[in-house]
Amino acid sequence: MKEVTFKIDGRDCKAEKGQNLIEAAKQNGIFIPTLCYFKHLNPLGSCRVCTVKQNGRTIAGCTVSIDDGMDIEVNTPELLDARKAILEMMFVEGNHFCPSCEKSGDCQMQNLGYETGIRYTRFPHLFVDRIVDARPERIVVNQNRCIKCKRCIEEVITNDGYKVFNFTNRGNQTLVSVDYEQEAKLSESQAEHAMHICPTGSILVKGKSFGKPFGDRQFDNSNANKNIPLTDIKKHKTTNLKKKRIATTSLAGCFGCHMSLLDIDLGILDVIELVEFNKSPLTDIKKFSDRCDIGLIEGGCCNTDNIEVLREFRKNCDVLVSVGECAIWGGLPAIRNTVPLEECLREAYLDSLTSEEDETVIPNHEDIPKILNKVYSNHEVVKIDYHIPGCPPNANHIWNVVKNILFEEEYSISYPEFKYD
Amino acid sequence: MDRTLLLNKLWEYQHKFGFVSKSAIETISKELNVSTIEIESVVSFYHFFHNQPTEKNIIYLNNSIISDLKGFENVKATIEKETGCNFGDYGNSEFSLFETSCIGMSDQEPAALINFQPFTDLTPNKVRKIITKIKNGENVKDFASKTISKIQFTPEDDKTIIFRNYELGKSIKEGIKFTPQEIIDKIYKSKLKGCGGAFFDVGYKWQSCKSNEDTEKYIICNADEGEPGTFKDRAVLQHIPGLVIEGMVLAGYATGAKEGIIYLRAEYQFFKQKLDDLINEFYNQNFLGKNIQKIEGFDFDIRIQLGAGSYVCGAASALIESMEGRRGEPPVRMWSATKHGFKHKPTVVNNVESLAYASRIIELGEDFFLSIGTKETPGTKLISISGDVAKPGIYEIEYGTSIRELLGIEMSQATAPYYVQVSGPSGECVSPAEFDRKICMEDILCGGSFMVFNRTRDILHILRNFMEFFKEESCGVCTPCRAGNFILNEKVKKMQRGLASNDDVNEIKEWGNIIKLSSRCGLGKSSPNSLIYSIDKFKEYFNLKIPPSNESQNVEFDMENAIHEFDSIIKDTQL
Numbered sequence: 001m002k003e004v005t006f007k008i009d010g011r012d013c014k015a016e017k018g019q020n021l022i023e024a025a026k027q028n029g030i031f032i033p034t035l036c037y038f039k040h041l042n043p044l045g046s047c048r049v050c051t052v053k054q055n056g057r058t059i060a061g062c063t064v065s066i067d068d069g070m071d072i073e074v075n076t077p078e079l080l081d082a083r084k085a086i087l088e089m090m091f092v093e094g095n096h097f098c099p100s101c102e103k104s105g106d107c108q109m110q111n112l113g114y115e116t117g118i119r120y121t122r123f124p125h126l127f128v129d130r131i132v133d134a135r136p137e138r139i140v141v142n143q144n145r146c147i148k149c150k151r152c153i154e155e156v157i158t159n160d161g162y163k164v165f166n167f168t169n170r171g172n173q174t175l176v177s178v179d180y181e182q183e184a185k186l187s188e189s190q191a192e193h194a195m196h197i198c199p200t201g202s203i204l205v206k207g208k209s210f211g212k213p214f215g216d217r218q219f220d221n222s223n224a225n226k227n228i229p230l231t232d233i234k235k236h237k238t239t240n241l242k243k244k245r246i247a248t249t250s251l252a253g254c255f256g257c258h259m260s261l262l263d264i265d266l267g268i269l270d271v272i273e274l275v276e277f278n279k280s281p282l283t284d285i286k287k288f289s290d291r292c293d294i295g296l297i298e299g300g301c302c303n304t305d306n307i308e309v310l311r312e313f314r315k316n317c318d319v320l321v322s323v324g325e326c327a328i329w330g331g332l333p334a335i336r337n338t339v340p341l342e343e344c345l346r347e348a349y350l351d352s353l354t355s356e357e358d359e360t361v362i363p364n365h366e367d368i369p370k371i372l373n374k375v376y377s378n379h380e381v382v383k384i385d386y387h388i389p390g391c392p393p394n395a396n397h398i399w400n401v402v403k404n405i406l407f408e409e410e411y412s413i414s415y416p417e418f419k420y421d
Numbered sequence: 422m423d424r425t426l427l428l429n430k431l432w433e434y435q436h437k438f439g440f441v442s443k444s445a446i447e448t449i450s451k452e453l454n455v456s457t458i459e460i461e462s463v464v465s466f467y468h469f470f471h472n473q474p475t476e477k478n479i480i481y482l483n484n485s486i487i488s489d490l491k492g493f494e495n496v497k498a499t500i501e502k503e504t505g506c507n508f509g510d511y512g513n514s515e516f517s518l519f520e521t522s523c524i525g526m527s528d529q530e531p532a533a534l535i536n537f538q539p540f541t542d543l544t545p546n547k548v549r550k551i552i553t554k555i556k557n558g559e560n561v562k563d564f565a566s567k568t569i570s571k572i573q574f575t576p577e578d579d580k581t582i583i584f585r586n587y588e589l590g591k592s593i594k595e596g597i598k599f600t601p602q603e604i605i606d607k608i609y610k611s612k613l614k615g616c617g618g619a620f621f622d623v624g625y626k627w628q629s630c631k632s633n634e635d636t637e638k639y640i641i642c643n644a645d646e647g648e649p650g651t652f653k654d655r656a657v658l659q660h661i662p663g664l665v666i667e668g669m670v671l672a673g674y675a676t677g678a679k680e681g682i683i684y685l686r687a688e689y690q691f692f693k694q695k696l697d698d699l700i701n702e703f704y705n706q707n708f709l710g711k712n713i714q715k716i717e718g719f720d721f722d723i724r725i726q727l728g729a730g731s732y733v734c735g736a737a738s739a740l741i742e743s744m745e746g747r748r749g750e751p752p753v754r755m756w757s758a759t760k761h762g763f764k765h766k767p768t769v770v771n772n773v774e775s776l777a778y779a780s781r782i783i784e785l786g787e788d789f790f791l792s793i794g795t796k797e798t799p800g801t802k803l804i805s806i807s808g809d810v811a812k813p814g815i816y817e818i819e820y821g822t823s824i825r826e827l828l829g830i831e832m833s834q835a836t837a838p839y840y841v842q843v844s845g846p847s848g849e850c851v852s853p854a855e856f857d858r859k860i861c862m863e864d865i866l867c868g869g870s871f872m873v874f875n876r877t878r879d880i881l882h883i884l885r886n887f888m889e890f891f892k893e894e895s896c897g898v899c900t901p902c903r904a905g906n907f908i909l910n911e912k913v914k915k916m917q918r919g920l921a922s923n924d925d926v927n928e929i930k931e932w933g934n935i936i937k938l939s940s941r942c943g944l945g946k947s948s949p950n951s952l953i954y955s956i957d958k959f960k961e962y963f964n965l966k967i968p969p970s971n972e973s974q975n976v977e978f979d980m981e982n983a984i985h986e987f988d989s990i991i992k993d994t995q996l
Contacts, residue, residue: 045753046898051939058938063753078938085935086900093904122928123908148897162455166462167748167897170731172907174897179458304984341986350994364991373986381978 006070021064021072022050032074033083033112035199036149037062044150048086049112051079080116087112088121093172095130095144096200097335099325099391103201105217109147110200114219120328120387127337127374128172137184138191139205144338146176146202156194158185164194176202244406245292247317248280251306252333252375253299257324258282260392267399274403279316288316293406295319296398297384299326301376302333305369314382319405321386322378323398328387334375341373422452425764427463427746428729431470439479439517440471466748466896468521468730469687475517478555482508482533485523485649486886487807487872491530492544499545500533503552515556522732522890523649524688527807527872528570528814537690538565565691570656571814573806574832580793582781582801583657583664583774584817590708592667592780596674597714599783604675605631608779611787612799617643617735617772618844618868619943623779626769629759630676633767638678640669641763641770643740645686647732648845649890650870653803654773655689656815661777662699666723668776670708671783672769673721681723682763684740687730696725732894733944737770739896750896751942774803774869794820797862804860808873810835816871818860825856828873837875840959845870846887847947852958880962884952885913891948902945905936909949920977921967926956 001016008030015024020043025032036047043062050061053073064072073079090096090109098104130143152165153176164186168177186194191205214220250258258281264271277283278292295317301307314320325331336344349355349362378384388401400411422430430449434441441464450457464470469481482488482497497520501507504516511517526532529541538561540551554564575581596604609624630638642665646654657665669681685693700723703709713719726744733739734749741763743749755761762768771779778800782790791799798820806827807813811834816827824843828835841851843860844867851858851865858865874883888910895902912929915921933949940946956963 043753045941046900048899048901048939048941060753060941063755082935082939085932086939089900089904089908092908093900123932124911126904126907126911147900148903150898158456163459164456166456166458168458168462168465170466170748170897171893171895172897172903174903177458177461179456182456182458304980307978307980307983342990345990345994362991362994370984370987372983374983376978376983 004066004068006066006068006072008072008074009076015066017066017068019066021052021061021066024066025061025072025074030074032061033115034062035108035112035147036151038151038155038197041151041154044154046148046150047090049083051082051086053079084116084118085122087116088118088123090147091118092121092123092125093128094147094200095127095335095338097144097332099332100335101145101201102204103145103198105214105220106212107201107219108199111219119389120322124380125329125334125337125377127334129338133178134206136178136180138186138188139178139183139194139203141176141178142202142204143175144202145200147200148174148176149199150176151197151199152176152194152203155197156186156190158182158190159187160185243274243276244294245278245290246275246280246294246296246402247278247288247292247313248282248296249298249309249313250281251297251299251309251327251378252302253324253326253331255281255298257298257327257390257392257398260390260395261398262395264395264399267396271399275406288312292317293319294321294402296321296323296402297327297378298323298392300330300333300378301372301381303369303371307372307376307381310378310381319385320378320382321388321401321405322384323388323390324393325389325391327378328389329377330375331391337374341371345371422449424453424746425744427453427460428467428727428743431464431467432727432729435470439475439477440473442472442474446472463746463748466731467687467728470729471511473511476512476515478515478536478561479517479519480504480533480535481519481521481524483522483524483526483531484520484886485527485530485890486883487523487527487650488530488532489882489886490808490874490878493531495545496531496533496543496548499548500552503549521688521730522647522894523651525646525652525655525686526568527650527652527805527870529566529568530807532566534688534691535561535565537687538562539568539691541566541568568655568691569659570652570805571812572656572660572817573812573814574816574818576793576801576817576819580801580819581817582785582790582793583777583803584660587661587663589663589702590667590706592664592784593670593674593708593714596667596671596783597716597719601631601675601677604671604783607787608675608782611782611790612797613775613778613782613790614798614862615772616774616778616802616869617646618648618847620862620866623771623775626759626771627672627675629757630678630767630769633760635767636677637764637766638676638680639763639766639768640672640676640678640681641737641740641744641768642669642681642683642773642776643735643737643770644683644689644773645728645735645740646773646869647686647735647894648847648868648870649887650807650842650845650872651805651868652807653805653815653869656805657773657777657803658689658696659692662696663703664777664780665773666700666703667708667780668771668778669723670703670713670721671779672771672776674713674719676767676769678767678769679720679722681721682744683723683725684728684734684744685725686728686735690727693725693727700725731896732890733896733942736943739942740770741768748896750898751944753941795859795861795863798866802860802867803869804867804871805869806833806871806873808835809838809875809878810873820861821859823857823859824851824865827860827871828856833873835873835875837877838873839876840874840878840880840883840955842870842872842874842883842951844868845872846890846951847944848950850951850955850958855958880955880959881913881917881966884955885910885917887951888913888948891944895944895948896942899939899941899945901936901938902940902942902948905932905940905945906948909933909936909952913952915977916966919966919968923967926963926967929953930956 013028034050036044045060052061133141295313506512508518532541613623614620739749739751
C-alpha cells in the first residue's frame with residue numbers, strides 16, 4: 001500500500017492511500033466523532049455527525065477515502081457547531097430520557113453529547129409518540145431512542161442470510177422495523193451483538209438490560225472524581241460587604257437538585273459569607289421579601305402553580321438560572337409529553353390497580369393546581385438567562401456558576417464533572 | 422425474479438387489488454429470497470403503494486402551493502362531501518382519498534388523479550359532476566381531462582429549438598452519418614447542460630460513459646420531474662416524445678449502450694400507453710431494435726419503468742436505487758453513475774428535456790445551437806410558468822431572457838407579481854427588485870419551475886407549503902434533512918401564529934444553514950433555501966410579521982391553551 005500525505009486542519013498527516021478518513025485521522029491523533037460509522041461496514045453516511053470539509057466541500061467524513069494532498073477541515077468553529085447541532089437534532093427528534101435508559105453510560109450518542117459539550121438543545125423538543133415494540137422473540141425495540149443510523153440494518157443478518165431490520169416509511173415517519181420471522185432465528189449471542197452495535201438504547205435483549213454496574217460501563221470515566229475536589233475550591237475574597245441575595249425553588253422535579261446543593265461541604269463557608277437566601281425551601285421563606293440577584297429554578301412546569309411561581313421568580317430576580325435537566329427541557333416528568341393527558345390521568349386515578357371502579361375520581365378542587373397539557377421547559381414560559389446541565393448538577397458546579405454570574409469570577413469545568421448518567 | 426422488476430410487480434398488485442397485502446409481500450420476498458421486511462420497506466417508501474386495502478376509486482388531490490391558490494380547499498371540501506369520506510382515511514365502500522405532492526399540472530390547477538387519470542381545472546361544480554359519473558359506474562378514462570399544456574411562447578422562428586417541426590427519425594438518420602466520438606464532440610461543443618436542475622455537462626457524461634470499457638451500459642431517461650411547479654417534461658413527452666426517444670438512441674449510439682429505460686413518474690402513467698405505442702413505431706421503422714438503420718451491431722432497446730411516487734427519486738442516484746427495486750434513498754456517492762450506475766454498470770442518466778435538445782443539436786448542428794443564448798448557456802430553455810399569470814403554460818425562451826420579460830405583457834402577463842419562485846421550492850425566490858435578473862448560467866438558472874405570486878399572497882403560507890413538502894418527501898436517511906426540516910417547519914408555524922421574535926428569524930437562518938451544510942443529498946442541501954432567501958429578500962414583509970419582543974415573558978406560552986385539556990377531561994370524569 002502506498003503511503004500518502006494529506007492535511008487535517010493544516011497539520012500534515014500520513015496514511016495509506018484509500019484508507020478511511022475516520023481511521024486515518026485516528027492514527028494521526030485526531031478524533032472525528034461518529035455514530036453510524038462501524039468498522040467493516042460500508043460507510044453509511046446517515047448520521048452526518050462526522051461532517052467534515054474536504055477541499056472546501058462538506059461531506060460525511062466516514063465516506064472519504066484518503067488521497068494524496070487532500071485538505072481536510074475537522075475542527076473549525078462552523079463544523080464543531082454543525083456537529084453539535086446534528087446531535088441536538090437527534091436528541092429533540094427522539095425521546096431520550098437518559099436516567100431511565102438501560103444503555104445510559106454505554107451509549108455512544110450520550111457520550112458524544114458530553115464530548116461536544118451540549119448543555120441544552122437549541123431546538124424545541126418534538127415529543128413525537130413512538131412505539132416500544134416488545135413483540136420480537138429475543139429483543140425489544142424502543143423507537144423513542146432510535147437515531148436511524150442503519151447499523152443494525154446492514155449488520156444484523158441471520159445465519160441463512162436474511163436481513164432482520166429495515167427502514168419502513170419515509171421522511172420524519174421513518175422507522176427501523178423488525179422482521180419478526182427472521183428475528184426469531186437469531187441466537188442469543190447474535191441478539192446481544194445487535195444490542196451492542198446499536199449506538200443508543202434502541203435495541204435491547206430481553207432480560208439483559210443492565211449488563212454492567214455503574215462505574216464499569218463503557219463511558220464511565222473511572223479517573224474523574226464525581227465531585228470537584230475541595231482543595232480546588234477557590235475561596236472568594238469579598239471586597240463588598242453587601243451580601244447578594246439568592247432565591248431557589250423546585251417546580252416539577254424530584255428535589256434532587258436541592259439535595260445536591262446540600263452536598264456543598266466546606267463550600268458552605270464561602271456561601272455564608274457571600275450570599276443570603278431569600279425565598280427558598282432551604283430557608284422555608286415562602287414569599288419574596290426583597291428583590292433577589294439570582295433565582296435558581298429546579299424542575300420544569302407541569303401545573304398552573306409551577307407557572308405562577310416561575311413568573312413570580314422572573315419578576316423578583318435579576319437573573320434566572322435553570323438548574324438540572326427537568327428545568328432545561330422537561331426531563332423525566334416530560335416522559336408523559338408523548339402520551340395524551342387524559343390517558344395519564346385515567347391510568348393514575350381511574351384505571352390503576354388499586355382504584356375501584358366508580359369509587360375514584362381525578363382530583364379536582366379550586367385549591368389544587370391544574371395539570372397542564374404537557375410539561376413545559378422553563379424557557380418556554382419565561383426568559384431564562386443560564387442553564388446548568390446535570391441530573392443533578394454537582395453542588396460545587398452550581399456554586400461556581402453562581403459565583404461566576406454574581407462576581408464575574410472565572411471558572412472552568414471539564415465534562416466528567418457534569419456527567420450525570 | 423430479478424430485483425429490478427420489483428416495482429413493476431408491486432404495481433401489478435397495487436392495480437389489481439388496490440393494495441400490496443401481507444401475503445403478497447411474503448410471496449414476493451420468497452421469490453426474491455429476501456426477508457419480508459425488505460419488501461415492506463420498499464412498499465412503505467413509495468407514496469402510491471398502500472399496505473392496507475384501498476377502495477375501488479382512489480383520488481389523489483394535488484396539494485402543491487399552486488393548487489392551493491387556485492382553490493384547493495374548496496375542491497377538497499367538495500370531494501369529501503360528495504364522496505362521504507375524509508382525506509387520508511382509507512375510505513368507505515367506494516372511495517379512498519389522499520393528498521399528493523405536485524402532479525405536474527400546475528398550469529391547470531387544482532388537479533387530481535382519479536384512478537391515475539388526470540382531472541384538471543377542478544371546481545366544486547366540476548367535482549360534483551365527476552363524482553356522480555363515477556358513482557354511476559362510468560369509466561374515468563372516458564371523461565378524463567385533456568392535459569396537453571399550451572406552448573405559450575417560442576422565440577422568433579429561426580431561434581426555436583424544441584418546438585419546431587418534427588419528423589420521426591430525422592435526428593437518428595443525421596446522427597449515424599457521424600462516428601460515435603463525433604456525436605459526443607458535437608454535444609460537448611454545444612455546451613449542453615442537463616435540464617433537470619443540476620445543469621451538469623451532458624457531453625461530459627456521455628464521454629465518461631463511452632470511455633468505460635464495460636460492454637454493458639445503460640441510458641436512462643429521467644422522466645421523474647417532481648419539483649413542484651414544473652411540467653415541461655410532461656409537455657415534451659406529450660407534444661414531441663419522438664425527440665426524447667431519438668435522443669436516447671443517439672446516446673446509445675455514442676456511448677455504446679444497448680438498452681435504454683425511461684423512468685416515468687407514476688403521476689404520468691396515463692400517457693404511458695401512447696409512449697409505448699410510439700416506441701413500437703420506432704421498432705417498426707427500425708429506429709429501435711437490432712441493427713438499427715442497417716448498421717451492423719447498432720442495437721438499442723427502450724422500455725418504460727414506472728416510478729411509484731417519490732420526489733427524491735428525481736435525483737439520478739436515487740432513481741437508480743429505485744430502478745433496482747430498493748427504497749429511493751440517494752446512496753453514499755463513491756462513484757459517478759457513468760462508472761457504476763444501474764446494475765453497477767456505466768449509466769447515463771439524462772433528463773427528458775436534455776435528451777430532446779441532444780436530438781435537436783445533432784439534427785440542426787451545434788453551430789446553430791451556439792448562435793443562440795448566452796456564452797455559458799447557449800440555446801433555449803423550457804420554462805413552465807404557473808401561478809398568478811394570465812397565460813400559464815410552457816415557454817421556450819432563449820437563455821438570457823430576463824424575469825421581467827417572462828412576467829411581461831409579451832409573455833406570461835403576470836398581475837402585480839411580488840414573489841417569484843424560480844426552480845421550485847428547492848430553488849430561489851426572487852423579489853421585484855431582482856426582476857431584471859436573467860435566466861442563464863451567468864445569473865440565475867431555472868430548472869423549469871417558475872411560480873408567480875402576486876401581492877395578495879401570504880409569503881409565510883407559501884413557505885409553509887414548501888416546508889411541508891420537504892418534510893413529507895425527505896427520504897429519512899440522514900439526520901439533518903429528516904429532523905431538520907421537521908424542526909424548521911415548526912418554526913414557520915410559530916411565525917404564522919405571529920409569535921416569532923427576531924431571534925427566531927436569526928435561528929431559521931442559522932439552522933437552515935446547518936441543514937444545508939450537513940445533509941447528504943441535494944434535497945436537504947436545498948430545502949431551506951427559499952426560507953433563508955425570503956427572509957433577506959422580503960424584509961418589509963417579515964418586519965411586519967415579527968411583533969416587538971417581550972423581554973421577560975416568553976410569548977409563546979398560552980395558559981388558556983395549556984389547561985384547556987385538563988378542564989375538558991375533568992368535566993367528563995367527575996362523579
